[in-house]
Ligand code: ATP
């Protein structure tokens with residue numbers, strides 16, 4: 001029996017952060033053992049907001065290096081950047097004609113990213129979920145490991161697959177399942193416990209980057225927003241205190257413990273003690289990745305070679321699927 005096919009992507013909009021790692025990348029690494037994995041640096045998604053070309057090129061290499069450093073094995077898994085395989089853009093155009101305006105109007109990521117100046121957002125930012133559906137379905141991937149913020153887009157991808165099949169009377173695309181795994185599926189900003197930690201947040205203090213030094217990590221955690229009370233004593237109490245919840249959830253994920261264990265260990269203690277323990281955990285998990293990433297970034301020839309080979313392997317899987325998609329639509 002063939003292994004189930006996994007697809008997931010990360011944008012080269014900056015350096016990877018702890019949220020990307022705990023919510024997505026760490027799960028990507030684990031899935032490599034018993035799945036056929038296709039992992040993508042989604043540069044077409046990145047340009048839905050302005051990217052300086054030189055910065056974009058650098059970020060594609062750095063994100064790829066971070067993924068390898070975090071444990072993605074490019075000899076078994078496929079690792080490439082999205083723009084190398086035109087099936088993504090070609091399938092996305094067909095999906096632009098399958099998805100409905102009303103569906104996309106409900107997407108909360110667009111509302112958050114476009115903010116108040118919606119008239120000035122790029123058309124690409126609005127159509128982003130269609131491209132994401134194309135990323136997955138261009139390979140007929142069935143499992144998609146993502147953070148909690150991508151759940152709504154995955155539901156849209158399922159709707160698109162179903163509508164395509166229904167409109168053309170075929171069973172061509174599978175409905176992909178999200179895999180939202182682990183304790184920290186939605187890591188929040190260190191400055192605001194109600195906002196997601198993001199690469200695109202203008203404040204570097206809001207996130208821990210995979211490139212941060214131990215000193216940076218210590219300083220960011222020490223300055224992380226908390227409330228004035230000692231640490232919560234029950235899991236119910238945690239839920240009502242967003243900043244405490246975020247830091248304790250991060251600790252649980254880093255230590256491979258449940259939130260209940262972390263609550264039991266630190267109940268009633270001061271944040272200063274807890275933050276020291278959290279810093280230690282974060283540094284011990286992230287430092288080896290940072291070191292390996294630095295080594296890889298110094299060898300762009302290697303990283304470029306990985307992406308080129310990954311692109312060729314990905315294109316070979318996508319080609320017959322795209323040919324069939326075009327035939328179904330009626331293209332000659
Ligand atoms: P951007 O701000 O440019 O959208 P991002 O930080 O949201 O960047 P993405 O490249 O959009 O990162 O997402 C890559 C993966 O990381 C996705 O699977 C996403 O769900 C996951 N992810 C992103 N932010 C978090 C977070 N704060 N907690 C958990 N998972 C996250």
Ligand code: MG
Pocket residue numbers: none
């Ligand atoms: Mg994002």
